[in-house]
Amino acid sequence: RGSSSETERPACPVAARSRFCGTMGNTSCGIAGCTDPRLPLGDSYDVVDAQVEKRFAATNVFLEAEGVSASFLQEPCSEAAGRASSAAGGSTKSGRRGGAEGVAVGQEELDGMIEDFKQLITLTMSRYHALAAHPHADEDCLDKADATMRRLQQRLRRDGLKKACSWHGDEADMWLGMLAGGQKKRFNGLREVVRQVQVETRIIKQWRRRSSSLSSQQPLHQQVKVDFDSWESFDAFHIEGACQQPLTQVFMSIWSSRSLDLFSRATDDGVLKFIRAVEGAYLDNPYHNRIHVADVTHAAYYFWSHLSAQPHMEGYFGEVDLLALLVAAAVHDVGHPGRTNEFLVKTQNPLALQYSDRSVLENHHAATAFMLLKESGVPLLDHRLVSPSQDAIKARIVDMILATDMAHHRRVLEQMNTEVKVQATTQDINKLILEQHLLHMADIAHALRPAAQHRAWSEAVQMEFFAQGDEEKSMGHQPGPLFDRSKSPTLPKGQMGFLNFVVAPTWKPLEQILGPASKALDACLWENMEMWEEMAKNEEEVAAVEQGQRSIMTPSRSRRSTVKF
Numbered sequence: 001r002g003s004s005s006e007t008e009r010p011a012c013p014v015a016a017r018s019r020f021c022g023t024m025g026n027t028s029c030g031i032a033g034c035t036d037p038r039l040p041l042g043d044s045y046d047v048v049d050a051q052v053e054k055r056f057a058a059t060n061v062f063l064e065a066e067g068v069s070a071s072f073l074q075e076p077c078s079e080a081a082g083r084a085s086s087a088a089g090g091s092t093k094s095g096r097r098g099g100a101e102g103v104a105v106g107q108e109e110l111d112g113m114i115e116d117f118k119q120l121i122t123l124t125m126s127r128y129h130a131l132a133a134h135p136h137a138d139e140d141c142l143d144k145a146d147a148t149m150r151r152l153q154q155r156l157r158r159d160g161l162k163k164a165c166s167w168h169g170d171e172a173d174m175w176l177g178m179l180a181g182g183q184k185k186r187f188n189g190l191r192e193v194v195r196q197v198q199v200e201t202r203i204i205k206q207w208r209r210r211s212s213s214l215s216s217q218q219p220l221h222q223q224v225k226v227d228f229d230s231w232e233s234f235d236a237f238h239i240e241g242a243c244q245q246p247l248t249q250v251f252m253s254i255w256s257s258r259s260l261d262l263f264s265r266a267t268d269d270g271v272l273k274f275i276r277a278v279e280g281a282y283l284d285n286p287y288h289n290r291i292h293v294a295d296v297t298h299a300a301y302y303f304w305s306h307l308s309a310q311p312h313m314e315g316y317f318g319e320v321d322l323l324a325l326l327v328a329a330a331v332h333d334v335g336h337p338g339r340t341n342e343f344l345v346k347t348q349n350p351l352a353l354q355y356s357d358r359s360v361l362e363n364h365h366a367a368t369a370f371m372l373l374k375e376s377g378v379p380l381l382d383h384r385l386v387s388p389s390q391d392a393i394k395a396r397i398v399d400m401i402l403a404t405d406m407a408h409h410r411r412v413l414e415q416m417n418t419e420v421k422v423q424a425t426t427q428d429i430n431k432l433i434l435e436q437h438l439l440h441m442a443d444i445a446h447a448l449r450p451a452a453q454h455r456a457w458s459e460a461v462q463m464e465f466f467a468q469g470d471e472e473k474s475m476g477h478q479p480g481p482l483f484d485r486s487k488s489p490t491l492p493k494g495q496m497g498f499l500n501f502v503v504a505p506t507w508k509p510l511e512q513i514l515g516p517a518s519k520a521l522d523a524c525l526w527e528n529m530e531m532w533e534e535m536a537k538n539e540e541e542v543a544a545v546e547q548g549q550r551s552i553m554t555p556s557r558s559r560r561s562t563v564k565f
Contacts, residue, residue, distance in 0.1 A: 203314035234293040246294035270378035285338035299442035306517035328400035403436035492535035
């Protein structure tokens, strides 16, 4: 950090890719002499650049690689950088007090250490971004930091759990020490050893109690036994019949099984309050209702969980990604009136006027969801990590909801196909593109369900479409071909087109990266295609009989049909 002459540089390459430095309170990307204000402060770097984000939380970045000098970066914040510099230089409170003297660090000093630790990590992350954005950065050098990155990421992530723990005193210090490391403790006798073991045992028990499922802590709602990891056994219709709260059941069960209460600052009661408000805002439409959203939420979680469970995807997803996807899935159709965007625009509905005829319903769903969140007062998106910010998570949720608009189907599909084709590994796929595709696929995933469920969903869609067509006719408008019950193709023929031209292409890139978990879904898709094809064939045969085409045939055609070649 010594002073050195600064040379003129082109437009900042880091500010265009990352907004992370804003968490340090500075007004630039962190490059010396750069004050590029093009991006707002405080947003998460992993929202802006998913490619760099997979290398999250670097330390000890070798700035000298490929000629990048330490003076390439400036201090983002004088006070914070000073504290971080002190920590980096070995002159932190822990360094001064952790020597041979063996003096115990008090609670006040411990809090200061935590702040220094957070700021040091933030600074090194910023520097890592600068190196990653440098055109001559050494990939081997970046890869070399991965081991330390993972360790520091875990420690920084869990550091925020300290205030959420219910124990205090020595146990809190011990818990922090287990996370942040430090020098080995010297014991003066057997009594101290026994005390150490007892404290660690209580910490482990406390952690297990905190990580236990919500069902064992509090009866949130009527429980329905569901295997969320099994695709074939999940049935949203069954859950609806058992508890009449399918979304609440699915969302809270996933929330519990993934221990998201340890990540989000929202209480279990608060989350339950919000998700019940969301479920209550779904209307009793034939298709776009609470059962549909429960089915979509499970499908999105199934895709996410089986992707993240693959060994080569380790470190790609985090709790924040799951939280954003679950919330987006749960609210993606909230307040749906059972009519399409085209209908709202054609009839000049107030919603269409409010959102300028663009993704009317999807904008309405997002606005309704965050209005409910505000009214509930639940800090659902507030979490215990340094980043990303709540605004960044909200932006991701909104983008996922907008991606469910069928008007964006081609764009979403082309982006995902390009990522799968171009990127060398699944880890390299842009996370923002992937999560939008996941929710879009989950929204139409009833075509991948067992035949009985898929047929029930298809009939519900047709019922809702015909109701819209009837209303359009009553208003003097001409409904589209799928909405006019007198001109619409039969259900089997309509679904054959939907599965072949919409579902199958959307499913293909996800199938390629989902691995063995895709087999059950792919089998259901082909079974459903064969079901509709057989039904369409039967309908044609019945129609032929009714029209008398088999019983009344011209003699010439009859003779021609009997000729053998």
